[in-house]
Amino acid sequence: MTEPLTKPSADAPVLVVAIDGPAGSGKSSVSKAAATRLGFGFLDTGAAYRALAWHALEHGSDTSDATAVLEVFGDFDYAISLDPADRWVRVGGTDVTAAIREPRVTDAVSGVARVPAVRQAVNDLFRRLVASSGLRGVVVEGRDITTVVYPDAPVRILLTAAPEVRAARRSAELTSQDAAAVAASLHKRDAADSTVVDFLSAAPGVEVVDSTHLDFEQTVDAVLHVVDSTMGARDGR
Ligand SMILES: Nc1ncnc2c1ncn2[C@@H]1O[C@H](COP(=O)(O)OP(=O)(O)OP(=O)(O)O)[C@@H](O)[C@H]1O
Numbered sequence: 001m002t003e004p005l006t007k008p009s010a011d012a013p014v015l016v017v018a019i020d021g022p023a024g025s026g027k028s029s030v031s032k033a034a035a036t037r038l039g040f041g042f043l044d045t046g047a048a049y050r051a052l053a054w055h056a057l058e059h060g061s062d063t064s065d066a067t068a069v070l071e072v073f074g075d076f077d078y079a080i081s082l083d084p085a086d087r088w089v090r091v092g093g094t095d096v097t098a099a100i101r102e103p104r105v106t107d108a109v110s111g112v113a114r115v116p117a118v119r120q121a122v123n124d125l126f127r128r129l130v131a132s133s134g135l136r137g138v139v140v141e142g143r144d145i146t147t148v149v150y151p152d153a154p155v156r157i158l159l160t161a162a163p164e165v166r167a168a169r170r171s172a173e174l175t176s177q178d179a180a181a182v183a184a185s186l187h188k189r190d191a192a193d194s195t196v197v198d199f200l201s202a203a204p205g206v207e208v209v210d211s212t213h214l215d216f217e218q219t220v221d222a223v224l225h226v227v228d229s230t231m232g233a234r235d236g237r
């Protein structure tokens with residue numbers, strides 16, 4: 001268990017724990033658990049790109065066509081919960097929390113995520129959501145959080161695991177799908193996404209947590225240890 005973090009004054013900025021990593025590295029499940037233990041909010045930034053891919057597919061748009069993506073982005077009405085105990089994602093009032101995890105969305109998401117105007121707009125949205133959250137802190141996870149969205153966050157972590165371990169964990173989750181197809185989809189998405197942002201190597205100052213040989217609880221503890229030691233060093237503890 002980490003020591004409680006000092007509560008900042010009411011006008012203090014929201015404390016951001018930025019976590020990046022490849023597909024299946026545990027970003028979302030580990031960040032959610034870490035946020036719960038810290039008493040922080042949790043922002044899954046990939047959900048925005050997934051929701052936009054879902055929205056584009058609902059419109060019958062070609063998600064590999066930047067012009068078509070920008071067209072549907074015009075009426076993309078997005079909302080997300082920052083409460084780790086009550087996660088939901090909505091588009092235009094429709095709850096898409098489960099729908100955005102479907103394979104058809106996962107396979108389409110990299111197309112919408114490579115459009116620069118989309119990235120800029122959703123990154124601005126993420127910063128607004130965090131700044132207006134009224135929360136003491138938020139764990140924000142994605143691919144470019146440590147480098148683009150919050151390069152100055154007090155805590156920045158790259159969460160990694162060996163590719164075959166990530167594929168096996170994802171495959172264990174998606175038991176109705178063929179394991180080889182799950183692994184191929186995960187690696188294909190990493191290959192596409194890493195042409196847009198670098199989440200395979202740690203930027204200067206970013207701490208690496210490699211969960212290849214850690215179980216889930218050990219990984220959460222490792223992340224909380226980085227938070228604790230970074231904040232302790234900052235606060236002179
Ligand atoms: N250290 C670990 N040991 C065992 N299982 C783990 C560990 N870390 C995460 N997992 C499991 O691996 C799976 C993938 O984790 P998760 O969905 O959080 O990854 P992700 O990085 O958010 O993936 P994506 O980017 O594809 O959304 C989940 O079933 C999760 O419970």
Ligand SMILES: Nc1ccn([C@@H]2O[C@H](COP(=O)(O)O)[C@@H](O)[C@H]2O)c(=O)n1
Nearest residue numbers: 045046047049109110113142143144193
């Ligand atoms: N900061 C981010 C977060 C996500 N993406 C893109 O969204 C896809 C889905 O993300 P998950 O974390 O839910 O797997 C991901 O494959 C990226 O295409 C991003 O570009 N930047």
